[in-house]
Amino acid sequence: MISTWIWALTIAGIAALLVFDFVFHVRKAHVPTLREAALWSSLYVGIAIVFGLGVLVFGGPTMGSEYFAGYVTEKALSVDNLFVFLIIMSSFRVPREDQQKVLLFGIVFALIARTGFIFLGAALINSFAWVFYLFGLILLLTAGNMLRPEGEESHTGDNIVVRLARKVFHTSDSYDGDKLFTVIDGKRTMTPMLLVMVAIGGTDLLFALDSIPAIFGLTQNVFLVFTATAFSLLGLRQLYFLIDGLLDRLIYLSYGLAAILGFIGVKLVLHALHENNVPFINDGEPVPVVEISTGLSLTVILGVLVLTTLASLFSKRGRAQNAISNARRHATSYLDTEYTADAAERERIFGALLRERDQIIALGPKYPQLVRDEAQLVTLLEDALASHDQAVARGEAEPIGEPKIVRRR
Structure with missing residues (x-):
């Protein structure tokens, strides 16, 4: 049993980290450098590991292994969630400088929502043993859904809440810095910044439906469930900017996550059978089945x-898909005059676009043909x-590389 003062100190520490993140990094809109993102992402992972080692020392090997299993699973699921966040922010054309604030809002909202789900799940588990069957079924269905191909349109931010907000409130088409409301022609108007936060928040709720059952499949200790979930969310903002260009590269991640969720789903069903009290299963008596240990x-x-x-990183198809997806995104961002006001950031985007072009060409004739087959991308x-050539002619940009883009034939 975890004492009240340990709960209080843990919650205070997590809240302090979120406040620190906002005050020193997010309050002033800027695009974090790769070095900044790597440094702070490593720091948050380090904090999570140190906390886990503390659990291992003071709680024993069982609690320690349960915490780390939960943390690793939740962190892996959060990486997959980042891809969806990227699509949502692209669909809303969120300026690069303001994406940090959107992500931090998403993290705070996710933490609050998942905390509610955690205590609800714990209450259900303590009252009804059949909930393990329900959680196991949810994970097995989620694993099956992750194996189905999905287009980006299935993850756009234009959900029912956003559509309702657009109808009820007068919404501007452009951003006003990071303001949620602005004044246009003397009228108070909602900006897309509020809408994208609503979209991220709604998506977070859906993520919790597979995230919380997954970690309850690894431990029923509410303190470990809460801390593993919280520490997996902390540092997610920095991780987004650190692996932004690699998200499309992880082409097999969804298969891995499907396997993990399926495995935990089976583990939950086996545990439910072991604790069975459902009348129509074995006459309400426990079923003697093998249970999967936390170490395994x-x-x-x-x-x-x-x-x-590793399979994703070494896959030639993965490199091609990553380069093509990033080239499409960077070209769209470069042509969007409202995407960023930072000239250095625009040059970074264009430089990345040229590197992606060279990667596609270097992969061989098969992959440039994929680009040529997409008229819109070309x-x-x-x-x-x-x-960019026009910007160079006006003296607003430096010439970079040769104009040898993959063209249609």
């Missing part, structure tokens, strides 16, 4: 993640190059 769970989770990550790339 942690080994399987880490093994699957390492395998799928047009985007050519328009971005033409726009």
Whole structure:
């Protein structure tokens, strides 16, 4: 049993980290450098590991392994969630400088929402043993859904809440810095910044439906469930900017996560059978089945993640898909005059676009052909190059590389 003062200190520490993040990093809109993102992302992972070692020392090997299994699983699921956040922010054309504030809001909202789900789940588990069957079924269905191909349109921010907000409130088409409301023609108007926060918040609620059952499948200790979830969310903002360009590269991550969720779903069902009191299953008596240990769970989770990550990084198809997706996104961002007011950031985007072009060409004739087959993408790339050439002619940009974009034949 975890004492009240340990709960209080843990919650105070997590709240202090969120406040620190806002005051020193997010309050002033800026685009974090790769070094900044790497430094702070490593720091938050380090804090989570140190906390886990404390659990291991003072709580014993069982609690320690349960915490780390939960943390690793939740962190892996959060990386997959980042891809959806990227799509939502792209669909809302959130300026690069203001994306940090949107992400921090999403983290805080997710933490509050998941805390509610955690205590609700704990109450249900303590009262009804059949909830393990329900959680196991949810995870098995989620694992199956993750194996189905999905287009980006299935993750856009234009959900029912956003559509309702657009109808009820007068909404502007452009941002006013990071303000939620602005004044246009003397009328108070909602900006897209509030809408994108609503979209992120709504998506967070959906994520909790598979995230919370997954971690309850690894431990029923509410303190460990809460801390593993909280520490997996902390540092998510920095991780977004650190692996932004690699998200599309992890082409097999969804398969790995599906395997992990399926594995935990089976573990939950086996545990439910072991604790069974449902009248129509074995006459309400426990079923003698083999239960999966936490140590084995942690080994399987880490093994699957390492395998799928390495397979993604060394896959030629993964490199091509990553380069093509990032080229499309960077070309769109470069042509969007409202995407960023930072000239250095625009040059960074254009430089990344040229590197992606060179990667596609270097992969061989098969992959440039994929680009040429997408007329819209080719047009985007050519328009971005033409726009940069015009900026160079006006003296607003430095010439970079040769205009050898993959063209249609």
